[in-house]
Amino acid sequence: MKRYRFWSCALPLALQCALSHQPARAAGDHPQPQPWRDASQPATLRATQLVQAMTLDEKIQTVFGYFSTDLQSRQYRRPPRGRPYSAGYVPGIARLGLPPQWQSDAGIGVATQSGARQPYARTALPSGLATAATWNPALAYAGGAMIGREARLSGFNVLLAGGVNLLRDPRNGRNFEYAGEDPLLAGVMVGELVRGVQSSHVISTVKHFAFNDQETDRATINVRIADAAARMSDLLALQLAIERGNPGAVMCSYNRVNGDYACESDYLLNQVLKGDWAYPGYVMSDWGATHSTIPAARNGLDQQSGHPFDVAPYFNAGLKEAIVNGHVPAARLDDMAERVVGAMFAHGVVDHPVRVEPERAIDLHANGAVSRADAEEAIVLLKNRGGLLPLSPRLRTIAVIGGHADAGVLSGGGSSQVYPPGGSAVPNEGPAGFPGPMVYHRSSPLRELARLTKTRLRYLDGKDAKAAASLAARSDAVIVFATQWTAESLDRPSLNLPGEQDALIAALARANRRTVVVLETGGPVLMPWLADVDAVLEAWYPGTRGGEAIARVLSGAVNPSGHLPATFPAAETQLPRIAIDADPMRQGARVDTDYNIEGAAVGYKWFELKGQAPLFAFGHGLSYTSFEFSQLAAEARDGTIVVSVNVRNTGQRAGKAVAQVYVSPTAGGWEAPRRLGGWDKLALEPGAGGMARIHIDPRLLAMFDSASKTWRIAEGLYEISVGDSSAAPALRTSIHLAAAPAAGSVPASRQAPQRGLSTHGGFPDLAGCRDGSCH
Known part of the structure; x- marks a missing residue:
């Protein structure tokens, strides 16, 4: 998300120092060795080496970002080196070879902040919800790669992409940026977009962490949700996107979660993200989502973004004072800076610096x-x-x-x-x-x-x-x-x-x-x-x-x-809530919304749990041809289930079928009767058939146990169904599973490729899009 910022010569001296400080070198000093410039070393080691060479002020400036668009209402002017009409700018350190961070919103394309008289010509993908409707991870990757290329040509190296907030309420005005209501579908599709973006040596975020599922009172509302329900819904979607996309940054959200602001939530940032998931990148705030210095720094926020949208520059002079006085350990500041710099090394931002190319360099026709x-x-x-x-x-x-x-x-x-x-x-x-x-x-x-x-x-x-x-x-x-x-x-x-x-x-x-x-x-x-x-x-x-x-x-x-x-x-x-939770008399009121009502039973799971017939079911979609499923088989293997099903085009037109696999324990005990376990999309000529193969992530067969922080598969019989929507199973079979932990996920390399499409590295090669004949 983005908002407004503040930068001028009238800023306090400490803020100016954080922007411009270069340590003085005595006459006759010799340049010190810079081992972090050796690209053959691991990114984490390079980050440690570089941060050790930083001064305190340089560390502070690395964790504090500015808006990069003028704001007349606040008499704010963008930093001189910031890209005009863009989301953000973090100064670099020239003497150490660290480039600035030039940031742009980019969930659907490289965005231009409002106010530009002649907005830059760039390509817009369909909405994130539309891309999710393709059920084609290859298209998500190709779209992300296109955005990454345009970003580099526009001079950006950090993109605020990867929106994966679940569609808990269809009235949410920002649902179009996200990827729907199911954690598996959303996580896979957004993860592939992020992977595509970062293929151009730019950092992508995953956002908004977490439970920013409505826009009304988004900066103040408190989301109440139990840990297990959280882990099996919104957090699972984010976890899958992070595992698949490996984003350099995670953006924390505006809202509060169980009482704490998301950007200073020890539970979200330290315990779940950095602890349980061992996330190595950095956490940046949404623009205006930072509310403190000491709690935010101690509880996991690594970079305050978008000054002047927050009430104060918490991670500038305030953070320096907290470090000097011992309220925030110096080691924590080193960790913050190392996470930021480590992501820049890991994703090629340092070794492949961006430069602004002429706008004609963007191939708008091909994109x-x-x-x-x-x-x-x-x-x-x-x-x-x-x-x-x-x-x-x-x-x-x-x-x-x-x-x-x-x-x-x-x-x-x-x-x-x-x-x-x-x-x-x-x-x-x-x-x-x-x-x-x-x-x-x-x-x-x-x-x-x-x-x-x-x-x-x-x-x-x-x-x-x-x-x-x-x-x-x-x-x-x-x-x-x-x-x-x-x-x-x-x-x-x-x-x-x-x-x-x-x-x-x-x-x-x-x-x-x-x-x-x-x-x-x-x-x-x-x-x-x-x-x-x-x-x-x-x-x-x-x-x-x-x-x-x-x-x-x-x-x-x-x-x-x-x-x-x-x-x-x-x-x-x-819907779980007849009306969106808000105080009609006060905008920005500190109201609560109770996500424990549906818990992890989001979307189609809620409808099935309550026995309600929707207008159109999750997964529904017709074709100008017809498809037939047969030979459904399921096998327990390596702690998961491998499903295969034959799909045949029985009509007169070439078409693409989506074989959707749903799983459910016959004894019940889940948050809802069934879950999406996986899918395969096949392109088939008339009369042709193909075998869809799906590896089900073990976590989709399990319940999360908060006491042990583990996923556990219960012993019993599980029904496996396949069809073309959640409400239209065409075939069913069953399989017995033993009680077991579900410790990991199915690696991307084991995901079935999109059969019937030309492939490159396991994904369709869309190079042919240059002639306008994409498939």
Whole structure:
């Protein structure tokens, strides 16, 4: 997340020293050896050597960061060497060969902070929730690698990416940045994005640690949750992402957890992250999430980020005073600095310094093809009555209504915003200030659909419902685009589409039953008109070339293969909390929210636990072809279960199937009836079959025991089911497991590759995206 900062010549002397101090060298002194420059040594040893050579002031400046965007409201000017309109800057130490940290938000692309008159031209991926809907780790990796490349060319070496907060509440305004409700799916997909980002020798974070699952009162709310439930839900998602992605940094969150602010929580930072998980990197604060000097430093925070968003520069002059007076041990400051510097060595930031290249060096066409491939595979076909989609060439006229489909596609708001070249396709919408503006990427579904079909398309903006209904009645079919803007710092008041869009869709459906609804939303929405329309596509926020992707799916140039990463409720009364916890009379109130209500039973697990039927189940997604599962087998091996199942394309089109494996103990005793155990995505030609193979992480067969801090598998019979959603098991089998500890995870090298796709290092090679023909 990002906010605002402060830097000027009026700062206290100690702060200026922390920025500019260079130890004086007496005349005749000889340069000292610098063994940390030897790249053949382990990163941890190099970090220890470098920090030993630092002065106290240099250590302090390494753990204190600045915002890098001017703030007129605070008379704050970015540090002179900070990148303009970016998230942050931490000074380097030239005499020791330590480069500055240039930081950018980058969960969806290299972001530009609001206020830039001419935002930098960079590529936006589809939303994080959209990428999760692909169920294709290779696409997450490719998108991350694209972001990493653009970051280097833009002069950034630390990216605030890797959002993995679970979707506990579908009204959370920031869900679009994250990866859904299941810890395995979220952890794998975000871990792969982080791995891709860091392939370009830049550091990525994983964020927000932890339980920042609503935006309302996010800086003050206190999350109550028991340890075991925490470890089996949000913390498991973060743990999996960290194991798979190996991020250089973890960003702690705004909220409090069981009474303590997350950025000074001994439980979260010292006990879980650095203790139980042995995380070697550093913990940076979210912008404005630091609240103290001594407790924060002692309890695990390694770097205060984004001055001046916090009340005080706690890790600058205040930390120096605490070190000098013995309130924080000097060894703790060394540990803080070594963690920061160690991550910079480990991920190539020091040995591969960034420089700002000309903007033309960014290949927007090739990178846009990566984004389009992601968007095409992310689109979920929710309903397709009568096979209305793909659009038949026999349709002579189609009415296209609403959503600014003539101009572009919507994106989410806040610090993650990536601006399109030339600015928004639809200017002057949404709030002028943060988290606005509302931005549409310049990729028109209408124009691309006109290029792909010979059907006559007639467009209306939908503001006049009667005129739109009249056009619908005179057309062979209708495509209505419905949008829902969500953003950081804001939660949604309800799950209904905003404005009068539900009424518009209902009117269009009454005029012409052959109506297709295309949703550009930040997450699940209610659909009171669902029974009256023939087809529904969830396109999420589809990114830089999302309009093309939508049109290619509508026309049949692409067969949809997305599956929901989140449950779509039938009503808000089905949720664990009917309303988001907040004090309606006081913004920023110190209220509590009780996550022990659902505990680890998040999303589909809650619905199954309560016996509630959702509107659309987790994992749901239709295709223009059909698939059949057979030969399900499960084998206990090496403390886990290995599942295989044959998948055959029984239709007339090439398509991609997602074989989803769910596990449950027949004796019960889990937080919910079943858990996602793994999946495999296969690309199959008509009539072709393939074998999906899934290694289930042992922790997904276990319960966490807080007393011993171990995962334990109970002896008994376990049901293994496979299907194409959590609510549609096609085959079942069972297997007996002995009681055992579940100490580890399945290494990435043992994860099944994406069969049916060309592979490189176990992941699809998307180099072909350069010609726009990604698969």
